[in-house]
Amino acid sequence: MITNIGTIFAQSEEGKEVTVRGWIHRHRSSGNMVFAVIRDHTGILQVTVKKDKVSEKDWKSSNDAYVESSLIVRGTVKKDERAPGGLELQATGFELISRGEPFPIAKDLSEEYLMDIRHLWTRSQKISSIMKARHHIVNYLREFFISEEFYEVAPPIITKSGCEGGSTLFEMDYFGEPAYLTQSSQMYAEVFVFSLGKVFVLAPSFRAEKSRTKRHLAEYWHLEPEMAFYDHKMNMELQEQMVRYVVEKMLKEHSELLKTCGRNPLDLEKIKDPFEKIDYKVAVERVNEFGGKMEWGEDFGADEEALLTKDQERPLFVEKFPKAIKSFYMEEDPKNPEVVLANDLLAPQGHGEIIGGSERIWDYDKLLARMNEQNLDLKNYQWYLDLRKYGSIPHSGFGLGIERVVKWMLDLDHIRDTIPFPRTINRCYP
Numbered sequence: 024m025i026t027n028i029g030t031i032f033a034q035s036e037e038g039k040e041v042t043v044r045g046w047i048h049r050h051r052s053s054g055n056m057v058f059a060v061i062r063d064h065t066g067i068l069q070v071t072v073k074k075d076k077v078s079e080k081d082w083k084s085s086n087d088a089y090v091e092s093s094l095i096v097r098g099t100v101k102k103d104e105r106a107p108g109g110l111e112l113q114a115t116g117f118e119l120i121s122r123g124e125p126f127p128i129a130k131d132l133s134e135e136y137l138m139d140i141r142h143l144w145t146r147s148q149k150i151s152s153i154m155k156a157r158h159h160i161v162n163y164l165r166e167f168f169i170s171e172e173f174y175e176v177a178p179p180i181i182t183k184s185g186c187e188g189g190s191t192l193f194e195m196d197y198f199g200e201p202a203y204l205t206q207s208s209q210m211y212a213e214v215f216v217f218s219l220g221k222v223f224v225l226a227p228s229f230r231a232e233k234s235r236t237k238r239h240l241a242e243y244w245h246l247e248p249e250m251a252f253y254d255h256k257m258n259m260e261l262q263e264q265m266v267r268y269v270v271e272k273m274l275k276e277h278s279e280l281l282k283t284c285g286r287n288p289l290d291l292e293k294i295k296d297p298f299e300k301i302d303y304k305v306a307v308e309r310v311n312e313f314g315g316k317m318e319w320g321e322d323f324g325a326d327e328e329a330l331l332t333k334d335q336e337r338p339l340f341v342e343k344f345p346k347a348i349k350s351f352y353m354e355e356d357p358k359n360p361e362v363v364l365a366n367d368l369l370a371p372q373g374h375g376e377i378i379g380g381s382e383r384i385w386d387y388d389k390l391l392a393r394m395n396e397q398n399l400d401l402k403n404y405q406w407y408l409d410l411r412k413y414g415s416i417p418h419s420g421f422g423l424g425i426e427r428v429v430k431w432m433l434d435l436d437h438i439r440d441t442i443p444f445p446r447t448i449n450r451c452y453p
């Protein structure tokens with residue numbers, strides 16, 4: 024029977040005979056002793072192999088092993104203060120499953136090289152811890168929406184039209200006709216508010232982002248809820264409730280993992296109070312006050328968002344943006360037609376935008392007028408207009424970038440480490 028390394032520590036299996044299956048994490052030999060640290064998906068364990076305690080074949084194997092050789096080790100668990108976690112395995116058997124070749128990753132390699140061998144670097148403790156945390160975050164997001172009685176729906180990835188502006192569309196040849204990889208599934212999510220009430224999509228979105236930043240990917244995972252009969256205010260309340268849910272779950276269930284990934288859980292404890300809400304107008308004033316320079320009508324870039332959030336302990340809502348810098352489908356503020364009922368949610372400590380949401384225009388004529396104003400090619404959007412023709416209703420929704428949330432929650436410097444194979448302007452390999 025195989026025992027997971029995590030179980031050995033959890034049950035403190037001191038004195039027990041166990042068999043562990045895994046990979047060599049670190050390795051050194053000195054005379055009659057081999058020291059190895061081995062890992063499986065649950066943890067790492069120090070192993071000592073003494074020449075006189077194992078067969079000749081196993082002794083040879085333990086000396087021949089490379090970093091990342093796969094193996095099966097049998098032995099007795101002993102207390103050892105110096106070992107990571109205070110336990111070590113004294114081997115009685117050491118069998119290589121595959122010795123392999125010398126592993127190409129050692130210390131002090133450039134970030135570029137690590138990206139070239141990403142398929143192997145994913146085995147590192149750093150990336151595997153982040154992938155575990157990402158799994159839990161996505162899981163809690165789903166759990167939240169399912170507990171709120173949302174249905175998950177499946178959108179198409181290949182589309183005829185974008186909804187976030189033509190400059191970041193990836194065009195493809197669809198049997199001789201142009202088509203695009205989707206920038207957002209929002210319009211398809213909207214279809215379902217008429218039959219399912221509250222829905223969400225979790226799917227990739229594609230943006231041909233032409234600049235290099237620490238928070239843009241060309242392919243990212245996009246969570247897009249859409250809710251029948253929700254207005255702008257209810258939309259923001261839901262966003263806040265969702266963020267709070269995931270943060271609380273991560274703190275309660277995975278605070279050690281947060282620490283391993285580099286996030287101090289105490290920072291996340293602070294977000295319990297209600298999130299501050301400011302109008303775009305106030306946000307612009309703040310940016311200028313904090314040493315930035317922008318005018319009404321301009322959009323926030325990373326620098327402006329960093330200024331707005333660097334001293335914030337909680338996420339910050341910015342709402343009521345100028346119509347001109349937001350998408351065509353956003354409802355005007357009845358009190359001020361210059362601005363739309365849209366919000367961004369900015370993560371604290373400089374991380375910036377994690378969510379963009381809005382109340383959607385639900386009146387046919389209004390939507391048509393806005394689309395004409397923006398010179399959209401109506402034939403590709405006829406179906407979307409149709410939704411407003413037959414029993415239209417007020418509705419709202421938002422889009423959350425999974426990688427942006429992971430970057431913030433784990434306090435990572437760069438978005439590339441939040442996804443196994445980041446796609447950026449200069450990389451689509453491996």
Ligand code: ATP
Pocket residue numbers: 187230232238239240241242243245376377378379380422423424425426427
């Ligand atoms: P930004 O201003 O940061 O480019 P955006 O306003 O273009 O973002 P939206 O179109 O509102 O973003 O998309 C909704 C959410 O999707 C964003 O709040 C963000 O979390 C995420 N997102 C957008 N573009 C990217 C990208 N290129 N890579 C990763 N996540 C993204």
Ligand code: MG
Pocket residue numbers: none
């Ligand atoms: Mg963008």
